[in-house]
Each structure stands twice: as C-alpha cells, then as structure tokens.
Amino acid sequence: xxxxxxxxxxxxxxxxxxxxxxxxxxxxxxxxxxxxxxxxxxxxxxxxxxxxxxxxxxxxxxxxxxxxxxxxxxxxxxxxxxxxxxxxxxxxxxxxxxxxxxxxxxxxxxxxxxxxxxxxxxxx
Ligand SMILES: Nc1ncnc2c1ncn2[C@@H]1O[C@H](COP(=O)(O)OP(=O)(O)OP(=O)(O)O)[C@@H](O)[C@H]1O
Numbered sequence: 001x002x003x004x005x006x007x008x009x010x011x012x013x014x015x016x017x018x019x020x021x022x023x024x025x026x027x028x029x030x031x032x033x034x035x036x037x038x039x040x041x042x043x044x045x046x047x048x049x050x051x052x053x054x055x056x057x058x059x060x061x062x063x064x065x066x067x068x069x070x071x072x073x074x075x076x077x078x079x080x081x082x083x084x085x086x087x088x089x090x091x092x093x094x095x096x097x098x099x100x101x102x103x104x105x106x107x108x109x110x111x112x113x114x115x116x117x118x119x120x121x122x123x124x
Contacts, residue, residue: 020069027072029101030065037061040112047119057115060108067104071097 006012023030044057074097082090 019073023069023072027068030068030072033065033068037065043116047116047123049115049119053115056111060111064101064104064108067101071101 002011006015024034040057040061044054049057075094078090078093
C-alpha cells in the first residue's frame, strides 16, 4: 500500500489505470456515459462524419466522461472528510460538481444535434 509520490511514469500510469477501473466498477453514471459514448461512436461511423466532426464528437465524449470521473473523485473526497454527515459546504461542493457534469452534457447534446441533424436529414 503506497502513500508516497510515484517514483516513475509506469507507476503513475498503473495508478491512473486503477482509477479508471475503479470508476467503471463503482460508478453507475460512468458506465452509463460509456454506453452512450459507444452508441454515439457507432452513429458517427454510420453517418460518415467528416474528420473535424469526428474530432469534436470524440473530444465531447472524452470531456463528459472525464467530468463524470472528476465528479466521482470529488464525491469520494467529500464523503471521506465529512464521514457522510450533513454539511452545507459538502452540499455546495457536490451540487456544483454535479452542475459541471450537467452543463457539459447539455452542451455536448446540443453540439451533437448540430452535427448529426444534417447527416440524418440527408439519409432519410
Ligand atoms: N455530506 C453531505 N452534506 C450535505 N449534502 C450532501 C452530503 N452528501 C450528499 N449530499 C447531497 O446529496 C446529493 C447526492 O449525493 P451524492 O452526490 O453523494 O450522490 P450521487 O447519487 O452519487 O450523485 P450523482 O448522481 O451526482 O453522482 C448531493 O448533490 C448533495 O446535495
């Protein structure tokens, strides 16, 4: 059990991998985002997006999933420090982190509509 700084990049990468694995195993919202992200990638392939549309779509998927993982990390720290007892600052911190995820998800959804609607109209 290590509590000191990582000694080399391989150790750092292994711990980052542990973090991603923990997020997928324990966070339902992260799993949900991964499913939606996979469906969006399939839809992008089906719609033959342009190179720059692919870049935007992949960036947005990465941003939403990263924000979800950051939200979960903040929740873990808050639960650790409050021992799950009520505190108005804990509420503010958790609500703001959740707000960040929602804001990004809404922006991603609107951007997705702007990208996909012309392709869908052309197809049908
Ligand atoms: N220690 C606390 N003190 C005050 N309010 C809290 C505390 N823990 C949780 N809450 C409130 O409960 C809400 C939900 O808690 P929490 O974020 O832990 O659950 P969650 O279901 O994992 O949320 P999310 O869907 O955002 O991942 C928070 O947004 C906050 O308003």
